[in-house]
Amino acid sequence: MSKLDSKIPEGPLDKKWEKYKSSVPLVNPANKRSLEIIIVGSGLAGASAAASLAEMGYKVKVFCFQDSPRRAHSIAAQGGVNAAKNYQNDGDSVYRLFYDTIKGGDYRAREANVHRLAEVSGNIIDQCVAQGVPLAREYGGMLSNRSFGGTQVQRTFYAAGQTGQQLLLGAYSALQRQVGLGNVELFARHEMLEVVTIEGKARGIIARNLITGKLERHFGHAVLLGTGGYGNVFFLSTNAMGSNVTAAWKAHKKGAFFGNPCYTQIHPTCIPVSGDHQSKLTLMSESLRNDGRIWVPKKIEDSVAIREGRKKAIDIAEDDRDYYLERRYPAFGNLVPRDVASRAAKERCDAGFGVNKTGEAVYLDFASNMKYKYGKQVAIVKGIHNPTEEQLHAFGKEVVKEKYGNLFDMYKQITGEDPYEMPMMIYPAVHYTMGGIWVDYNLMTTVPGLYALGEANFSDHGANRLGASALMQGLADGYFVIPYTIGAYLSGDIRTKAIPTTHEAFEAAEKEVQARIDKFFAIKGSKPVDYFHKKLGKIMWDKCGMARNEAGLKQAIVEIQQLQKDFWADVRVSGEANELNPELEKAGRVADFLELGELMCVDALHRVESCGGHFREESAETSGEQEGEAKRDDANFMYVGAWEYKGPNTFELHKEELKYEVIKVSQRSYK
Amino acid sequence: MSGNMNLTLKVWRQKNGGSKGELVTYPVSDISPDMSFLEMFDVLNDQLVTEGKEPIAFDHDCREGICGMCSMHINGHAHGPKDQVTTCQLHMRSFKDGDTIVVEPWRAAAFPVVKDLVVDRSSFDRIIAKGGFISVNTGNAKDANNLPIPKVDADKAFEAAACIGCGACVATCKNSSAMLFVSAKVAQLSLLPQGKAEASQRVLNMVAQMDEEGFGSCTNTGACEVECPKGISIQNIAIMNKEYLKASVVSEQEAQ
Incomplete structure (x- = not known):
C-alpha cells in the first residue's frame, strides 16, 4: 500500500467540516455502551478525548505513566492558546488563523486539517470557560488576549504564565468526573x-x-x-523527563507510518546549558519577546571579555551592541517566528559572539522597555517630569514584575542571577516536534482503528509551529474532532464483540514485550541507560539540530547505528522486572529513541530543502535580500514524507502530495 | 562540569509498601552549586548503577515546578528549605559544602509509600472525581464572553487553581489533613458563577471522600500554607468551611 489516502472530504474548504459532521455515520447510544476505546496519554488531547467520548456513552480506558493524569506534560505550557474569536475587534477571523498557521508552518501542512482547527478554535475557549478554567480577564469581566509571534492580531487567551496547567486541569476535571461516574476506567502508572x-x-x-x-x-x-512528542530524543529538551516516543514507536513498528520525523521545533528563548550534569532545559515564554530585545556585542573582543568574566553586559555601550534580529528582520524584529530566531542566535554564537562560558548564549534584555517604556509611563502618571535612571528602573520593574514575575523568578532560581538587574541569557533548545504519526482527516493512522491525537500526530503545524497553537490543536483533536470522526470507524464495528484477551494475538504481543524486558536484564553491561541517551542526544543536536547537511546526517546515521549496537551490548539495567523500576522504564524508552533518531536523520537527509524548523545548509538563498535565509524547494518537496517501518534500520518513504487550493504559496519573508 | 561540594545524604530506602524502610547514608562528591537537587540525585543514581547497586526511586517529571510530581521531604521540610520552590527547582547553591541532608518521602496514612521516596497520591484523584469539576459536557458551552466574570473573582479563582496537587500540604500537616488541597478546588469553583449550580453537592461529596481516604482534620496551624510551593492561601479553607456549612444547613441534598 503505497498510496496514502488522506480522506479529505470533497467540497469547498470552508464547508468541508460542516458537511462532514452532518454526514458522518453515527453510533446509537445502545451500541456505544458495548464499544470500548483505549486512550493512551492523559494530556490535553488524551484527557479531552477521554472525557468527551465517555460523555457520549463509550466505554473508555485511560492509561498514563505518571502517578496521576493531571501531571501530563501539557501542564507545563506557559504562554497561551489561540482562538479566532476576534474579541479584540482587530480583524481576526477563522480564515486568518488558518492562513497564519499554514504560513507559519512554511507551507507544509494540510489545508483541510488546519482550516478545521481554526473553525473549532473558538469552541475550545467556550468549553474551557464553561468548565471553570480561570482564563485572564479585563476589568469589565471580558476575556483578555495577548499577542504571539507570526501574527498581527491579538488572539491568544492565557492564564498568567500557566495556561497549559489551567487548560489541562480543566480537561482532567472533566475526565475525573467521568471516572467518578464509572464511564472511564483509569490506569495511572501504566506504560503502553x-x-x-x-x-x-x-x-x-x-x-x-x-x-x-x-x-x-x-x-x-x-x-x-x-x-x-519525541523531543527527548535530544536528551536535553524542554520536555518532561518522562516524555517519550515509546507508544508512538511501537505503533510505527506495527504499521503506522511516521510523518515528517525530521521537523523539530527549536525554541529560541530557553535557559542555556550550564554544565554536563544538566538533565533538562527550561523555556522562557515567547511572550517575553514582546518586551525583551535580543543582542550580542558587535565586537568579538567584547564577547571574549564577557566569556572570560572581565566584562559584563552593562559594560557594553549601546553603540557596541548588535541587536541582530532587529538588524536582519526590521519588519518583525524580535518577534520573528521561532525557527528564524533560533537560527539567528546560532549564527551569532557560531561566529564567536556568544556571551556565556560555553559560548552558546545571547542576551534577552528588558532594560530599555523596563526603563523607557514602562518606567516613563509610571513616572508620568506619578507626575514626575525629570525622573532619574534609578527611578525609571524602579518604576518599570514593578510593571515587568506584574507581567512576567513568575518567569523572572524561575530564571533566578535556576541561574542564580537576577534578571531585573542583568539581561537574561538565553539559547535555543528543543521544545516541540511537528512530526509524528501520519494520520488522515479522521486522525486515523495507517493501521485501521488506531488513532493519533495532539502532538503525537503530524498533522497541523507543517514544518514549524506557531506559538500558542499546540494547546489549541491538542484540545481541538480531543474535544471536537475525534468525537465525530471515530464514528466513521466504529459505526462499522458495532457487531464486533469484545475480543477476549486470551486471543493468540494478545498472547504473542505479551510474549514479545516480556522477551524485550528479559533481554534488558540479561545484558548486564557496564553503563547506565543515561550514558547512551546523552550520547544519542549529542549526535542528534550536533548533526540533526538547528542546521543539517548531507555529510553530517550520513555520519550521524553511522554513529547512531553503532550506538544501537553498543547499547544492546553494554547497557546495565539494575533492579528487577516485578517492581517499580525507573531504570527499566528508561531503558525501554531510550531503546526506542535510538531507532527513532536514525529515522529522523534518514528523513532529514532525504529532504534536500530547507523548510520551517528543518534547515539544510545546502538549501539557503545565496544572494539578494534573502541571502542566508532558508530556501524551500516546492517543485520537489511539497509533500508529507511518511515512513513505513520495514524491519531493523529499514524504512520506506511514501509521499502525500500537499495541494494548496485556497492559499497562494509564497516565500516566507520577515524582512 | 563537576563542582566542588561534598555532601552526606541520608535517604529513606524502602523496597516496597509492605517492607520496613530505613535511612541509608550516601556520600556524594564533586557536586556543582548550579545543579538542581534532583540532578544531584541523578549523579548519585548513576554512581549506584555503575557500582551494581539499586538506584533510589523518586517521583519527578517536568522539573520546572508545575507538574507536581516531585515530592521529597528534605531536612524536615516538604520540598526543602526555600519558600515557594518545589524540589525540582531547588538548587544546590541553597546548601553548603559539608552539609548532611536528610531526605524522606511524604508521610501520611493516605499517601502510602510505594518504594523509597515514591508515594501513592491517587487519593487526590479520587477526591477530584467526587466533585472537583463543573458538570458540563463537551459541546454545551455558550460563547465565553456571554458570561462576564469580575477580574477580582477570576484572579482569586486562578490563584486557587494554581495548586499543583503535589501533596506538600498533607506531608507538612501534623494531622495529615488535605484541607488546603481540597479547599483550593472548592474555592476556585465556588468563586466562579459557572460553579455555583452544584456548589453544595460538590463540597459535601469532596469532603466525604477526603474523610474516607483517611486524611486528618484541620486544626488551623497554617503549616500547609507556609510549605505550599505555590503559595496557596489558607483563606481557601475558610471559603470551603463557609461553603460546607451553607451546604449542610441549606441543602436538602445529601452527599451521594
Whole structure:
C-alpha cells in the first residue's frame, strides 16, 4: 500500500467540516455502551478525548505513566492558546488563523486539517470557560488576549504564565468526573509497551503496571494515542523527563507510518546549558519577546571579555551592541517566528559572539522597555517630569514584575542571577516536534482503528509551529474532532464483540514485550541507560539540530547505528522486572529513541530543502535580500514524507502530495 | 562540569509498601552549586548503577515546578528549605559544602509509600472525581464572553487553581489533613458563577471522600500554607468551611 489516502472530504474548504459532521455515520447510544476505546496519554488531547467520548456513552480506558493524569506534560505550557474569536475587534477571523498557521508552518501542512482547527478554535475557549478554567480577564469581566509571534492580531487567551496547567486541569476535571461516574476506567502508572493488532486492525494494547511490573492485556475496539512528542530524543529538551516516543514507536513498528520525523521545533528563548550534569532545559515564554530585545556585542573582543568574566553586559555601550534580529528582520524584529530566531542566535554564537562560558548564549534584555517604556509611563502618571535612571528602573520593574514575575523568578532560581538587574541569557533548545504519526482527516493512522491525537500526530503545524497553537490543536483533536470522526470507524464495528484477551494475538504481543524486558536484564553491561541517551542526544543536536547537511546526517546515521549496537551490548539495567523500576522504564524508552533518531536523520537527509524548523545548509538563498535565509524547494518537496517501518534500520518513504487550493504559496519573508 | 561540594545524604530506602524502610547514608562528591537537587540525585543514581547497586526511586517529571510530581521531604521540610520552590527547582547553591541532608518521602496514612521516596497520591484523584469539576459536557458551552466574570473573582479563582496537587500540604500537616488541597478546588469553583449550580453537592461529596481516604482534620496551624510551593492561601479553607456549612444547613441534598 503505497498510496496514502488522506480522506479529505470533497467540497469547498470552508464547508468541508460542516458537511462532514452532518454526514458522518453515527453510533446509537445502545451500541456505544458495548464499544470500548483505549486512550493512551492523559494530556490535553488524551484527557479531552477521554472525557468527551465517555460523555457520549463509550466505554473508555485511560492509561498514563505518571502517578496521576493531571501531571501530563501539557501542564507545563506557559504562554497561551489561540482562538479566532476576534474579541479584540482587530480583524481576526477563522480564515486568518488558518492562513497564519499554514504560513507559519512554511507551507507544509494540510489545508483541510488546519482550516478545521481554526473553525473549532473558538469552541475550545467556550468549553474551557464553561468548565471553570480561570482564563485572564479585563476589568469589565471580558476575556483578555495577548499577542504571539507570526501574527498581527491579538488572539491568544492565557492564564498568567500557566495556561497549559489551567487548560489541562480543566480537561482532567472533566475526565475525573467521568471516572467518578464509572464511564472511564483509569490506569495511572501504566506504560503502553505494545499495540495488539488482529486481522490488520488495532484491537488493544499491552501495558506494564509500573508498580508491580506485571504485564496487562487490554482490549479496545479502537486505540487512541495522545502520547505527545519525541523531543527527548535530544536528551536535553524542554520536555518532561518522562516524555517519550515509546507508544508512538511501537505503533510505527506495527504499521503506522511516521510523518515528517525530521521537523523539530527549536525554541529560541530557553535557559542555556550550564554544565554536563544538566538533565533538562527550561523555556522562557515567547511572550517575553514582546518586551525583551535580543543582542550580542558587535565586537568579538567584547564577547571574549564577557566569556572570560572581565566584562559584563552593562559594560557594553549601546553603540557596541548588535541587536541582530532587529538588524536582519526590521519588519518583525524580535518577534520573528521561532525557527528564524533560533537560527539567528546560532549564527551569532557560531561566529564567536556568544556571551556565556560555553559560548552558546545571547542576551534577552528588558532594560530599555523596563526603563523607557514602562518606567516613563509610571513616572508620568506619578507626575514626575525629570525622573532619574534609578527611578525609571524602579518604576518599570514593578510593571515587568506584574507581567512576567513568575518567569523572572524561575530564571533566578535556576541561574542564580537576577534578571531585573542583568539581561537574561538565553539559547535555543528543543521544545516541540511537528512530526509524528501520519494520520488522515479522521486522525486515523495507517493501521485501521488506531488513532493519533495532539502532538503525537503530524498533522497541523507543517514544518514549524506557531506559538500558542499546540494547546489549541491538542484540545481541538480531543474535544471536537475525534468525537465525530471515530464514528466513521466504529459505526462499522458495532457487531464486533469484545475480543477476549486470551486471543493468540494478545498472547504473542505479551510474549514479545516480556522477551524485550528479559533481554534488558540479561545484558548486564557496564553503563547506565543515561550514558547512551546523552550520547544519542549529542549526535542528534550536533548533526540533526538547528542546521543539517548531507555529510553530517550520513555520519550521524553511522554513529547512531553503532550506538544501537553498543547499547544492546553494554547497557546495565539494575533492579528487577516485578517492581517499580525507573531504570527499566528508561531503558525501554531510550531503546526506542535510538531507532527513532536514525529515522529522523534518514528523513532529514532525504529532504534536500530547507523548510520551517528543518534547515539544510545546502538549501539557503545565496544572494539578494534573502541571502542566508532558508530556501524551500516546492517543485520537489511539497509533500508529507511518511515512513513505513520495514524491519531493523529499514524504512520506506511514501509521499502525500500537499495541494494548496485556497492559499497562494509564497516565500516566507520577515524582512 | 563537576563542582566542588561534598555532601552526606541520608535517604529513606524502602523496597516496597509492605517492607520496613530505613535511612541509608550516601556520600556524594564533586557536586556543582548550579545543579538542581534532583540532578544531584541523578549523579548519585548513576554512581549506584555503575557500582551494581539499586538506584533510589523518586517521583519527578517536568522539573520546572508545575507538574507536581516531585515530592521529597528534605531536612524536615516538604520540598526543602526555600519558600515557594518545589524540589525540582531547588538548587544546590541553597546548601553548603559539608552539609548532611536528610531526605524522606511524604508521610501520611493516605499517601502510602510505594518504594523509597515514591508515594501513592491517587487519593487526590479520587477526591477530584467526587466533585472537583463543573458538570458540563463537551459541546454545551455558550460563547465565553456571554458570561462576564469580575477580574477580582477570576484572579482569586486562578490563584486557587494554581495548586499543583503535589501533596506538600498533607506531608507538612501534623494531622495529615488535605484541607488546603481540597479547599483550593472548592474555592476556585465556588468563586466562579459557572460553579455555583452544584456548589453544595460538590463540597459535601469532596469532603466525604477526603474523610474516607483517611486524611486528618484541620486544626488551623497554617503549616500547609507556609510549605505550599505555590503559595496557596489558607483563606481557601475558610471559603470551603463557609461553603460546607451553607451546604449542610441549606441543602436538602445529601452527599451521594
